[in-house]
Amino acid sequence: MDLPAGTRSPQQRILDAIRAIPAGQVASYGGIARRAGLPGRARLVARVLGESDAPELPWHRILRSDGRIAFAPGTRPWREQAKRLRAEGVAVRNGRVRMDADAETLDAALWAPR
DNA sequence: CTGATGACGGCGC
DNA sequence: TGCGCCGCCATCA
Numbered sequence: 708m709d710l711p712a713g714t715r716s717p718q719q720r721i722l723d724a725i726r727a728i729p730a731g732q733v734a735s736y737g738g739i740a741r742r743a744g745l746p747g748r749a750r751l752v753a754r755v756l757g758e759s760d761a762p763e764l765p766w767h768r769i770l771r772s773d774g775r776i777a778f779a780p781g782t783r784p785w786r787e788q789a790k791r792l793r794a795e796g797v798a799v800r801n802g803r804v805r806m807d808a809d810a811e812t813l814d815a816a817l818w819a820p821r
Numbered sequence: 822c823t824g825a826t827g828a829c830g831g832c833g834c
Numbered sequence: 835t836g837c838g839c840c841g842c843c844a845t846c847a
Contacts (some may be wrong), residue, residue: 736829749829750843756828769828777828784828 717745718755725756728768731795733804735772753777767791774806 715723720743727742728734734742736749745751749772756766767788771777778785780802789799797804 740829747830747842748844750827751829753828754844766828771828772830779828788828 717743717748717751718759720744721752721755722759722761722764725752725764725766725769728765730765730768731797733768733770733774733792733797733806735770735806736777737772739769768795770804770806772806774804776802776804 721739724739724742725734736752737747739752740746740748743752752769756764756769759766769777776785776788776799778788785802789802792799792804
């Protein structure tokens with residue numbers, strides 16, 4: 708269905724933004740929301756992730772803005788995410804990833820409309 | 822309509 | 835860094 712760009716549903720754009728994250732890299736909920744054209748909807752991103760069952764969705768690359776895994780420490784999903792991240796070469800310490808200050812801005816620049 | 826909830830975010834101390 | 839508080843949004847009882 709060739710829907711004109713922009714008419715895609717919010718969660719469709721969110722899923723696209725998530726799929727666009729390169730392996731070995733991470734992004735924040737808020738960052739994804741912005742890229743999806745939904746600034747301030749970080750919580751919506753979280754909801755979509757929780758509802759979506761897309762098997763190839765790199766949900767593990769989504770972290771909180773401070774670089775911590777959003778799940779409660781020690782829980783199953785928490786360990787699973789840390790595991791998947793390390794599998795991609797991402798350094799995870801105590802459920803936390805080093806979020807380069809530029810990661811978001813730099814990355815945002817790459818995504819900014821040219 | 823009101824209040825509670827949550828894979829969030831920003832600020833202050 | 836850790837923590838608490840409050841703001842924000844979408845859902846739901």
